[in-house]
Amino acid sequence: DGGITQSPKYLFRKEGQNVTLSCEQNLNHDAMYWYRQDPGQGLRLIYYSQIVNDFQKGDIAEGYSVSREKKESFPLTVTSAQKNPTAFYLCATGNGGWETQYFGPGTRLLVL
Amino acid sequence: QKEVEQNSGPLSVPEGAIASLNCTYSDRGSQSFFWYRQYSGKSPELIMFIYSNGDKEDGRFTAQLNKASQYVSLLIRDSQPSDSATYLCAVNDRGSTLGRLYFGRGTQLTVWP
Numbered sequence: 001d002g003g004i005t006q007s008p009k010y011l012f013r014k015e016g017q018n019v020t021l022s023c024e025q026n027l028n029h030d031a032m033y034w035y036r037q038d039p040g041q042g043l044r045l046i047y048y049s050q051i052v053n054d055f056q057k058g059d060i061a062e063g064y065s066v067s068r069e070k071k072e073s074f075p076l077t078v079t080s081a082q083k084n085p086t087a088f089y090l091c092a093t094g095n096g097g098w099e100t101q102y103f104g105p106g107t108r109l110l111v112l
Numbered sequence: 113q114k115e116v117e118q119n120s121g122p123l124s125v126p127e128g129a130i131a132s133l134n135c136t137y138s139d140r141g142s143q144s145f146f147w148y149r150q151y152s153g154k155s156p157e158l159i160m161f162i163y164s165n166g167d168k169e170d171g172r173f174t175a176q177l178n179k180a181s182q183y184v185s186l187l188i189r190d191s192q193p194s195d196s197a198t199y200l201c202a203v204n205d206r207g208s209t210l211g212r213l214y215f216g217r218g219t220q221l222t223v224w225p
Contacts (some may be wrong), residue, residue, distance in 0.1 A: 040217070042216055045212065047210060090155055096145055098163065098211070099144075101213060103155040104153070104155060
């Protein structure tokens with residue numbers, strides 16, 4: 001069964017806690033992306049990566065960190081420095097350049 | 113920061129009508145353009161992509177691109193209630209080899225029976 005998986009579907013964060021969102025793909029895509037979506041807003045890019053062990057900051061990277069140790073995986077950590085983390089987080093993959101991006105099902109993060 | 117603007121909506125059309133969704137972009141060098149559909153609470157799914165000036169048709173959907181006017185549109189013919197969703201326009205960043213896209217805020221479409 002091919003595709004992009006994100007887990008968990010819902011995540012609750014306590015004050016001062018770091019949480020990690022998982023994104024895995026078996027589409028053999030080179031590039032992976034993390035977006036944040038707030039109600040009534042477009043998608044904002046957090047981080048993106050083309051190859052293993054390399055990634056770039058997007059427009060709203062502050063308070064987030066990522067790693068790319070395997071081609072298939074691009075986890076996102078929401079740190080305690082991110083003061084307003086409540087949002088819908090979307091992982092996408094593609095082959096870069098002009099190519100299409102495909103989205104996973106998303107993780108909804110809520111603050112307790 | 114590249115700008116992608118969509119007509120704010122919401123857009124409401126009767127079943128069977130043509131829905132027209134519009135998008136303008138600021139980067140004259142952009143080369144690829146995408147339309148995604150997003151149902152409430154779900155992730156975006158690709159509907160159409162277009163690279164060349166003119167029209168591209170896929171079933172009830174037609175994407176239109178005019179690079180000189182920096183304008184891309186999506187027409188939905190014979191609109192159905194199942195087309196009710198938010199439609200996102202996305203444009204590639206010419207300066208990025210990593211396939212970076214810029215997204216508009218989306219236009220909410222409601223098709224009423």
